[in-house]
Amino acid sequence: MSVAAVLRELHAHEQELAHRLLRVSERHRPEPEIHHLARDLAGWSRRHLVEIAGTGRRFGLDLDPDPAVEPGLAARLREKGGELAGRRPEPGLLLLHDLRGVHVQAAEVSVDWVMIAQAAQASRDGDLLALTDRCHPDTLRQMRWANAHVKVLSPQILLST
Amino acid sequence: MGKIDRIAEPWGTRTPYGPGQEWPSRVDAFLEEGAAVERWVPSASILHSNGDALDIAVAGGRIVGVRGRADDRVNRGRLGPKDLYGWQAGRSSDRLARPLVRDGDRLVESDWDTAMDRIVRRSKELLDERGPGSIGFYTSGQLFAEEYYTLSVVAHAGVGTNHLDGNTRLCTATAAAALKESFGTDGQPGTYADIDHADVIALFGHNMAETQSVSWARILDRLAGPEPPALVCVDPRPTPVARAATVHLAPLPGTNVALMNGLLHQIIENGHIDREYIDRHVVGFDELAERVKDYPPERAAEICDVPAADIRRAAEVLGTARRLLSTVLQGFYQSHQATAAAVQVNNLHLIRGMLGRPGCGLLQMNGQPTAQNTRECGADGDLPGFRNWANDEHIADLARIWNVEPDALPHYGPPTHAMQILRYAEQGSLGMLWISGTNPAVSLPELARVRSILAQERLFVVVQDIFRTETAELADVVLPAATWGEKTGIFTNADRTVHLSEKAVEPPGEARADLDIFLDYAARMDFRDKDGAPLVKWHDPESAFEAWKECSHGRLCDYSGLSYARLRGPSGVQWPCNDEHPDGTERLYADGGFWSAPDVCESYGRDLVTGTPVEPGEYRALNPGGKAIVKAAAYLPPHEAPDADHPYALITGRTLYHFHTRTKTGRAPQLDAAAPEVWVEVAAADAAARGLAEGDLAEVTTPRGTVHAKVRVTGIREGVLFLPFHYGYWDRAPDGGHDRAANELTLTDWDAASKQPIYKTAAARIALAERGTGPSAAPTTTASAPLAAAGAPTSGGTAALADEQPGGTR
Numbered sequence: 021m022s023v024a025a026v027l028r029e030l031h032a033h034e035q036e037l038a039h040r041l042l043r044v045s046e047r048h049r050p051e052p053e054i055h056h057l058a059r060d061l062a063g064w065s066r067r068h069l070v071e072i073a074g075t076g077r078r079f080g081l082d083l084d085p086d087p088a089v090e091p092g093l094a095a096r097l098r099e100k101g102g103e104l105a106g107r108r109p110e111p112g113l114l115l116l117h118d119l120r121g122v123h124v125q126a127a128e129v130s131v132d133w134v135m136i137a138q139a140a141q142a143s144r145d146g147d148l149l150a151l152t153d154r155c156h157p158d159t160l161r162q163m164r165w166a167n168a169h170v171k172v173l174s175p176q177i178l179l180s181t
Numbered sequence: 182m183g184k185i186d187r188i189a190e191p192w193g194t195r196t197p198y199g200p201g202q203e204w205p206s207r208v209d210a211f212l213e214e215g216a217a218v219e220r221w222v223p224s225a226s227i228l229h230s231n232g233d234a235l236d237i238a239v240a241g242g243r244i245v246g247v248r249g250r251a252d253d254r255v256n257r258g259r260l261g262p263k264d265l266y267g268w269q270a271g272r273s274s275d276r277l278a279r280p281l282v283r284d285g286d287r288l289v290e291s292d293w294d295t296a297m298d299r300i301v302r303r304s305k306e307l308l309d310e311r312g313p314g315s316i317g318f319y320t321s322g323q324l325f326a327e328e329y330y331t332l333s334v335v336a337h338a339g340v341g342t343n344h345l346d347g348n349t350r351l352c353t354a355t356a357a358a359a360l361k362e363s364f365g366t367d368g369q370p371g372t373y374a375d376i377d378h379a380d381v382i383a384l385f386g387h388n389m390a391e392t393q394s395v396s397w398a399r400i401l402d403r404l405a406g407p408e409p410p411a412l413v414c415v416d417p418r419p420t421p422v423a424r425a426a427t428v429h430l431a432p433l434p435g436t437n438v439a440l441m442n443g444l445l446h447q448i449i450e451n452g453h454i455d456r457e458y459i460d461r462h463v464v465g466f467d468e469l470a471e472r473v474k475d476y477p478p479e480r481a482a483e484i485c486d487v488p489a490a491d492i493r494r495a496a497e498v499l500g501t502a503r504r505l506l507s508t509v510l511q512g513f514y515q516s517h518q519a520t521a522a523a524v525q526v527n528n529l530h531l532i533r534g535m536l537g538r539p540g541c542g543l544l545q546m547n548g549q550p551t552a553q554n555t556r557e558c559g560a561d562g563d564l565p566g567f568r569n570w571a572n573d574e575h576i577a578d579l580a581r582i583w584n585v586e587p588d589a590l591p592h593y594g595p596p597t598h599a600m601q602i603l604r605y606a607e608q609g610s611l612g613m614l615w616i617s618g619t620n621p622a623v624s625l626p627e628l629a630r631v632r633s634i635l636a637q638e639r640l641f642v643v644v645q646d647i648f649r650t651e652t653a654e655l656a657d658v659v660l661p662a663a664t665w666g667e668k669t670g671i672f673t674n675a676d677r678t679v680h681l682s683e684k685a686v687e688p689p690g691e692a693r694a695d696l697d698i699f700l701d702y703a704a705r706m707d708f709r710d711k712d713g714a715p716l717v718k719w720h721d722p723e724s725a726f727e728a729w730k731e732c733s734h735g736r737l738c739d740y741s742g743l744s745y746a747r748l749r750g751p752s753g754v755q756w757p758c759n760d761e762h763p764d765g766t767e768r769l770y771a772d773g774g775f776w777s778a779p780d781v782c783e784s785y786g787r788d789l790v791t792g793t794p795v796e797p798g799e800y801r802a803l804n805p806g807g808k809a810i811v812k813a814a815a816y817l818p819p820h821e822a823p824d825a826d827h828p829y830a831l832i833t834g835r836t837l838y839h840f841h842t843r844t845k846t847g848r849a850p851q852l853d854a855a856a857p858e859v860w861v862e863v864a865a866a867d868a869a870a871r872g873l874a875e876g877d878l879a880e881v882t883t884p885r886g887t888v889h890a891k892v893r894v895t896g897i898r899e900g901v902l903f904l905p906f907h908y909g910y911w912d913r914a915p916d917g918g919h920d921r922a923a924n925e926l927t928l929t930d931w932d933a934a935s936k937q938p939i940y941k942t943a944a945a946r947i948a949l950a951e952r953g954t955g956p957s958a959a960p961t962t963t964a965s966a967p968l969a970a971a972g973a974p975t976s977g978g979t980a981a982l983a984d985e986q987p988g989g990t991r
Contacts (some may be wrong), residue, residue, distance in 0.1 A: 051604065052929045056820050057791060112608065165791040172594040175343075180314035180610040 023139050023148075024079040030132035031072050031083045037125045037162070038065035038089040044118045046091055051115065054169060058122075061165060062089065064158045065129075075151050112177035119166045119173075126163035133159055182986045187211075187262050188855045188977025191837055191962055192390070192398040196987050197406035201378055201539075204399055208258035208989030211265040212238055212246030221248070223752065225255075225672065225680035227323060227665040228263035228840040230353075230547040231393040232674020234752050235260060237268070237666050237685045244268055244666050244686055251990045254753040255373060255678050258989060261394035263840055265983050266852050268666065270845035276647055277661035278690025288649075288659060293691065293701075296658050300615075301705045303641045304340070307612045313591070317344035317602040317611050320560050321618030322352060322549025325670025325682065327725035328695040329551075329558035330732065331717060332617070333565050335699055338583045339708035339716055343591040344611065347561040348619040350599040351938060352548030355514035357556050357563070358935035359523035359545055361784040362812055363531065365777025365804070366567050367556055368737045370530075370769045371506065371542025372755065373676045376400055378540030381502035383413040385526050386437065386512015387546060390421035391837035391963055393675070397421070411502075413495050415440065416512055417832065418862070418903060419896035420964040428495040431898040432485035434830040435517035435819035435942040441525035442816065443481025444496045446473040449532070453500030458534030462773040464804050465811035469528060472813035484816060486900075504540025505533060511548065511834065516941040520934035521789040521814035528811050537771035544675065551672040557738045558729065562596040562936070565729075566736040567776075567783040570595055571797060574780070582732050584710040595794060598936035599625075600929070607634045615643040617695060618662070622651040623842040623909035626927035626938050627885050628919065645698060648844045651909050662695050663688035669722040670696065671748065677755040677766075679740070681748035696722060734759070737769075737776045770809075778807030789814050792933025819942040820930055827883060827944035829867070829902045833923040834941075837963050839907040847912060851981040859921055860959040861890040862903035863947065865968055868894050875971045876953030883945045886925035891957035894968050902945055905965075 041062035049055050066089065073085035133156035140148035185193060187209070196205040212218070221236040234253030238246040247268055251258035280296035281288040307315040318336050320329065329347075336345040357367045364370070376382065376399045390397040403409055404425060414426035415437070423429040432440045448454065449470055459466050478496075482489035499505065507530060513522045523545060535541035547553055552561075559565035568575035570592045580587040597605075603625070605611035614635075625631045635642055635655040644656035647664045667688040673679045688694070693701075700717060708716035719725045723745050733756075734741040742758035742765075754765040776782060785800035787793060789812060795803075804810055823830055838855040839846040846852040861881055863873060873879055877892045881902060890904060897903055904923035919925055926945060931938045956971035 050607070052600070053792070053931065053933060056930055057933060060817070061791070112610070161788055161791055161793065164788070164793045168791075168793040172597075175591075175593055176314050176605060176610050180311045180605075181608075 023136065024081055026132055026135050027072060027076050027079055028081060028083065030129065030136065031069065031076065033125065033129045033132055034065050034068050034072065035087050035089055037122070037129050038062045038069070039091065040118070040122050040125050041065065042089060043091045044122060047118065048115050054115070057165065061162050064162065068155045068158065071151055071155060075148065110181065112173070112181050116170060116173060116177055119170050123163055123166040123170070126159055126166065130156065130159045130163060182984050184982045185985045186977045186981045187265055187983045188851055188975060188981040189962065191262050191394055192401055193259065193985055194987060195405045196402050198402055199407040200380070204257050204377060204402065205987065206251040206257040206989060208249055208251050208986040208991060209260040209265065209983060210246065210248035211983040216240050216245035218245065222683050222685035223749070224666065224682035225674070226260065226264040227550045228267045228845065229261065229393055230549055230552060230675045231255065231261070231395050232550065232678050232680060233260055233264055233395050234680055235264060239685050242686055244271060250752060252751060255674060256395045259395045259398055262838060263846060263852065266849045266981070267840070267845055269850070270848035271664055271666060273848045275649070276689045276692065277649055277659065278692055279661060280691070281659035283657045288656070296660060297701060297705055299658050300643055300702065303613055304706060308340070311612060313341035314344065315610065315612040316340050316342050317597070317605065317614050319599055319602060319614060319616045319619065319621065320345070320347045320555065322347055322349045322547070322552035322555050323618050324551060324695050325668070325672055325722070326551070326554035326558055326729055327670045327722045328699060329554050329560035330565060330729040331696055331699045331725055333559040334583060334717055335703050335708065337559065337590055338585050339703055339706060341589060341591060343594065344597040344602045344605070345560055345562070346597065346599040346602060347555040348599070348621070348624060349549060349552040349555040349561045350936060351624060352511070353514070353552040353556065354561070354937040355519040355523050355932060355935040356509070356545035356547060358520045359527060362520060362524050362786050362789070362810065363527035364770065364775050364809055365782030365784065365807070366737050367563070367783055368567070368769055368776070369544060369675060369677050370536055371544045371676065372767045373399065374767060375506045375540050375542030376403060379410050379504045379506035379542070380540065381413065381498055381505050382410045383499060383505065383507045384422050385415045385507060385509045386514070386516065387508045387510035388416060388418070388420040388422055388834070388964060389508060391835060392510060392548070393546070394837060411498050413498055417898045417901050418964045419966070428491060428498055430487050430491055430495055432487050434832050434901060436485040436816065437513050437516055437522035438518045438525065438814050439476060439481050439484040439816035440487070440492070441522055442473045442476035443478050443492045444499060445469065445525060445528060446476045447478060447493060447496030448500040448529070449473060451496070451500050454532045455534030459532060462808050463531050463811055464808045465813070466532065469532070469811045469813040472815060475815070499529065505530065505535045506540060506542045506544070508544040508546055510546045512941065514937055515939060517819040517939055518814065518817060519932035519937050519939070524789065524812050524814065531809050531811055537768045542768065547675040550674070553673040553675065553677070557673070557733070562598045563783070564596070566733045567738055568736070569783050571785060571794065583716070584712060584714070585716070586711055600931050600936060600938060603631070603634060606640050609639060612639065613641040613643070615645070616652060617645040620650045620652045620842040620844060620909070622655060623922050623924065624906070626924055626940065627929045628922055628924045629886060630929060645695065647692070650842065650844055651911055660698055661690065661692040662698065663692050668694035668696070671726060673756065678753050679743060679748065679756060680752060681745060696725060773808070775807055775809050777804060777809065779805065786810065787934045789934050790817065821928055821942060821944050823900070823944045827946045829900060829945045829947060831881070831883060831902045831904065831926060831943040831945035832941040833904050833906040833927060835907065836905050836960055836965065838960060839905070841907065842909050843907045851977045855975055855977065856958065856960050858958045859888070859890045859905060859908040860893045860957040860965065861947070862893050862895045862897045862965055864897050864899045864901070865894050866899050868892060871947055871949065873947070873949055874953065875967060876956045877949055878951040878953060880948050880950040881926065881945055883926040883928070883943050885928065887920055888923060888925055889920045889950055891953060893957045893959040893965055895965060896968055902947060906940070
């Protein structure tokens, strides 16, 4: 059944979203609000992963409820290497780029939730619908959060730096 | 007339009264020995937010004392210790009297032309090279309304920058944010007179005894009279409020939302709500009822580490109050989840239908004397007149008043908050920061970071102040300002009472009023309106006030019915004051009447967790009819929780005898002597566990730094350390290191919704540095009272004898 396929994709997308949020948090430590909030918001995605894995079992899926999302050592070394080689863009531009990445990734997760919610409604699967009711609003808030920071930071970073 | 040592007895003699009666007068005064007073000049207190009306005594061209005004509704003649003794600071010989400019690693005396030329030249270079976003302003909660309004026009429409905020960000941003979330617009719903009528008074993170001592005297007088109110106190420290409380809840720092949710859970479960009021005036109740289901008293008790029985008892007192007055201050505003917690107090009043009637009041307090004006005039990350930056009609209206094109006013996002302005300075996109009337090198969190930012070669720092502060030492240009008593202007207290403060004496040397400095800058920059006329069309305090009246007209903070002539009459008018309310307005929101309709509201609100502004369309759908908004919030753990390395929660705060960074109170001998040196408050069990005793020198450490302070063992809750934040370095040897200011230890983090920095959750450790030889110098009269007798009680002796006349008229 195709709901299972979307759930699997959602799980992968949500994992990537958590990963991106944590990477934003780590890379942009000097931006206090972004550093703290990105970590908090990654926690929401991790909570979703537990829920998706739980529901996945009903659809015959064996999804990891707690997959690795922390930026790995190798990735960190690569980044450090990039920095040393002077290939790292301006920190301000990198921040905008990373926030855009979060927004796009959250949009992807959001559309997955829409598909699942619609299928749940049509198949009168109350548990599945309740899952989307619990999680999808968080995704929209993650998306708006990234967008709001892009809005505020763009003039400063693009014009005054 | 009696004499009383108001250092030893901060709240003076009791004048008891009962519910619904008028608070009796008591005239307090303190004059220089042998003063032959020539004139009395009307003003109000400038060292806290209570707005006590007073007259300044003048003799021989000098200020020689102060006296409270018996006919004023705010204080009925009373003054607090800071008012009685603090005025002496203005006469200090080390006042800034000439502009200073940087010459290499020194500041040298200069003249106004040279100093202003440097500022104007740098401003123009930056505007040419990098645009208005490269210039920022960081102002105060201690200037006058005319000055904030002028600065607001200069910054927003002259320079065209979005980067203007006040140190009100540190004290009152959450009050404003919480009011906007719940009522759509800033504006204090209640009035101090609600103290006269309430049968329950709840103080949430508000040590009123030390922050607004005259209003606390009003509560003490109710407590000493017939049918006294019950008090509920939320505070981790054994404050005078806690000691007087019927129920005292001392939650772990950072857990206020859990506690509030526990209280609301009980109140809803017990049916202590006003269903009819909710149906008529409120949106969002169902979501709140659902959310607080997760917080039965036992769960809240576990998170906050307070007994569940106490939560039940407090909820019973709050839920059965017939006339409930609540006040909120820094224990909520400067803590984790600040806005979410303060909003829950609004929710308490909304679901109980307790607003806009005598005794049914809500006071989201301010910290500073003129913070209200910073907020109203648009100098604190808001637009003037509570206009909404996200509403194009409001921008067009402001542009019309200032006669500029709407797109000349930056409104691409919310006005930039102070911590973000500082971040722009750190990251290099801000090239000039003009700091007026505040001392961020002692008052902002994580001082090592703040110093390193302000000291950058690439950042041009202007400091406008009355003393050579720690911040001034880092400036490129220092402008000497006039202070209270040396200039004229109005200011508004925390319950919307407007006072005129008149010039009594000349400022020292070449010092100038802040208004004149801003007007001079506008003239030298040649800012113009869209017709080529000067942008700033006023020239003195009264013409500036007239301009501000026009800007406020038709908004909630309407001053249009006031004038200097009117304010020179019987004092103590509360805004809005206009044709409809010619005598002012005691309480807002009687029978609903909120300013929350989508077209009029100041803000569409924010997500309380992520801080994301709510989109206009979203708000319109949520609240089309302009009701009050109940917003629920879940508890989230603080970002820096105690751990094995740093096992204590560190909170910072104030003492009764000092204001901010002691620039004034440290120069008033009686106040300085009452609390001369930093201390750290430790619970007895924690002191024992660490081998610490009263008076030992301790080393308090967080990941950001170390402070040395003498131990005061108090009844503070276990697991919590308290440091007063007043002490900096100006009165210390220059090479004494950086181990005295509490903000060496605080973390750079802020509430996402109000952007108020968090001063009350940091993880710390404490260890013995040196065995003590006597008790610490902490006051014994206040929250820092020792658990066991420690040395002589705090007193001021003959030097602090003040006049006190219960029932007096002058």
